[in-house]
Amino acid sequence: xxxxxxxxxxxxxxxxxxxxxxxxxxxxxxxxxxxxxxxxxxxxxxxxxxxxxxxxxxxxxxxxxxxxxxxxxxxxxxxxxxxxxxxxxxxxxxxxxxxxxxxxxxxxxxxxxxxxxxxxxxxxxxxxxxxxxxxxxxxxxxxxxxxxxxxxxxxxxxxxxxxxxxxxxxxxxxxxxxxxxxxxxxxxxxxxxxxxxxxxxxxxxxxxxxxxxxxxxxxxxxxxxxxxxxxxxxxxxxxxxxxxxxxxxxxxxxxxxxxxxxxxxxxxxxxxxxxxxxxxxxxxxxxxxxxxxxxxxxxxxxxxxxxxxxxxxxxxxxxxxxxxxxxxxxxxxxxxxxxxxxxxxxxxxxxxxxxxxxxxxxxxxxxxxxxxxxxxxxxxxxxxxxxxxxxxxxxxxxxxxxxxxxxxxxxxxxxxxxxxxxxxxxxxxxxxxxxxxxxx
Numbered sequence: 001x002x003x004x005x006x007x008x009x010x011x012x013x014x015x016x017x018x019x020x021x022x023x024x025x026x027x028x029x030x031x032x033x034x035x036x037x038x039x040x041x042x043x044x045x046x047x048x049x050x051x052x053x054x055x056x057x058x059x060x061x062x063x064x065x066x067x068x069x070x071x072x073x074x075x076x077x078x079x080x081x082x083x084x085x086x087x088x089x090x091x092x093x094x095x096x097x098x099x100x101x102x103x104x105x106x107x108x109x110x111x112x113x114x115x116x117x118x119x120x121x122x123x124x125x126x127x128x129x130x131x132x133x134x135x136x137x138x139x140x141x142x143x144x145x146x147x148x149x150x151x152x153x154x155x156x157x158x159x160x161x162x163x164x165x166x167x168x169x170x171x172x173x174x175x176x177x178x179x180x181x182x183x184x185x186x187x188x189x190x191x192x193x194x195x196x197x198x199x200x201x202x203x204x205x206x207x208x209x210x211x212x213x214x215x216x217x218x219x220x221x222x223x224x225x226x227x228x229x230x231x232x233x234x235x236x237x238x239x240x241x242x243x244x245x246x247x248x249x250x251x252x253x254x255x256x257x258x259x260x261x262x263x264x265x266x267x268x269x270x271x272x273x274x275x276x277x278x279x280x281x282x283x284x285x286x287x288x289x290x291x292x293x294x295x296x297x298x299x300x301x302x303x304x305x306x307x308x309x310x311x312x313x314x315x316x317x318x319x320x321x322x323x324x325x326x327x328x329x330x331x332x333x334x335x336x337x338x339x340x341x342x343x344x345x346x347x348x349x350x351x352x353x354x355x356x357x358x359x360x361x362x363x364x365x366x367x368x369x370x371x372x373x374x375x376x377x378x379x380x381x382x383x384x385x386x387x388x389x390x391x392x393x394x395x396x397x398x399x400x401x402x403x404x405x406x407x408x409x410x411x412x413x414x415x416x417x418x419x420x421x422x423x424x425x426x427x428x429x430x431x432x433x434x435x436x437x438x439x440x
Contacts, residue, residue: 009212017134020198022150027187029154031096034183036266037162038176045174055389057108059382064116066375072121073371077364081129086195092118093187100180124370127354133201136219145299145351152292159284244369248376253412255377257405258346260384291343302352312349316413319345324406327399
């Protein structure tokens with residue numbers, strides 16, 4: 001009997017599972033956030049786009065996401081995670097192209113809604129359907145953190161690219177139109193690669209040995225059996241489970257800051273610095289690189305120590321500090337430093353965070369719970385951009401919006417700590433009762 005080469009197994013999964021999903025996520029994030037950079041020049045050509053209209057359009061993306069998130073995740077469980085992800089990519093690429101040809105406020109809202117509907121369930125399918133079949137519970141924090149470096153790399157790549165495209169003009173189009181079209185093409189092309197090259201389960205691939213396949217299949221089945229022996233959740237139970245609802249609340253608070261920061265940060269920095277779009281695009285890469293480094297460290301230390309709660313809570317607290325102090329920045333360099341803190345707090349713990357639901361949920365229930373948590377976060381994705389746009393329109397400044405985002409991030413940080421204490425207390429109480437019964 002052949003022994004398993006775990007180094008070979010790790011490298012193969014990194015190359016053939018994490019890398020393709022990582023590229024999918026980069027393309028998704030570039031297409032999702034390019035509206036933030038397009039706004040730097042788009043509003044000059046479409047003068048009906050006020051800060052409030054832009055904030056609404058940026059956030060309405062998440063309404064489409066919210067409606068189709070859970071149904072899409074459940075379809076992927078029954079159908080095929082890999083094929084569903086390929087479908088998502090192809091459809092969002094087409095909608096992104098339509099964004100280049102909008103002329104009215106209604107079209108702006110419609111295309112943003114359709115973009116969210118097209119992308120809905122992407123990340124829940126990855127977290128709760130695809131990755132659990134390929135990575136053991138102890139490996140998923142690292143795998144998810146590696147994959148989610150894409151959130152940061154998409155900005156490191158996308159910001160300078162957007163700065164360049166906004167200052168060019170081909171075929172008589174404006175730079176923002178080129179931005180939407182050229183950044184949509186990779187999604188359409190990569191959809192076909194993903195469809196034929198990425199598989200849902202170890203037993204479907206030829207690049208693993210029989211022993212390696214059996215190891216992954218057995219590890220998955222043992223984990224599912226262990227979790228179901230504790231409590232077998234149904235999809236319906238997920239919607240009323242206190243643990244899941246607490247995670248929903250935390251992510252809602254977190255994502256208000258996440259998307260409020262992402263959609264408005266380029267505009268705020270440009271107003272403070274007066275820099276060109278090209279120079280600004282390069283500068284924005286700095287805080288994203290800092291957050292990327294911390295994210296990799298967080299993913300490694302969480303996998304090594306087994307801790308999730310303090311890793312997530314600590315980074316959210318750093319983000320609250322960065323956002324709360326941002327209005328006091330006296331110059332662009334202080335602002336960039338605080339953007340670094342904000343980016344670290346907002347991004348760095350994402351990989352660890354998304355391993356929490358699968359520590360107590362399996363199968364369709366896991367997919368539904370992750371979709372529900374993500375959907376609640378997406379409500380925050382609507383609230384954050386709209387809130388910032390409304391505050392800017394009403395007060396002439398983003399300052400109060402930054403204070404609110406900081407407060408929401410702080411609430412999320414504190415609530416994460418309650419996960420550990422309340423859940424552990426329940427476990428300790430149960431253990432004490434069992435011990436008492438044994439002794440008697």
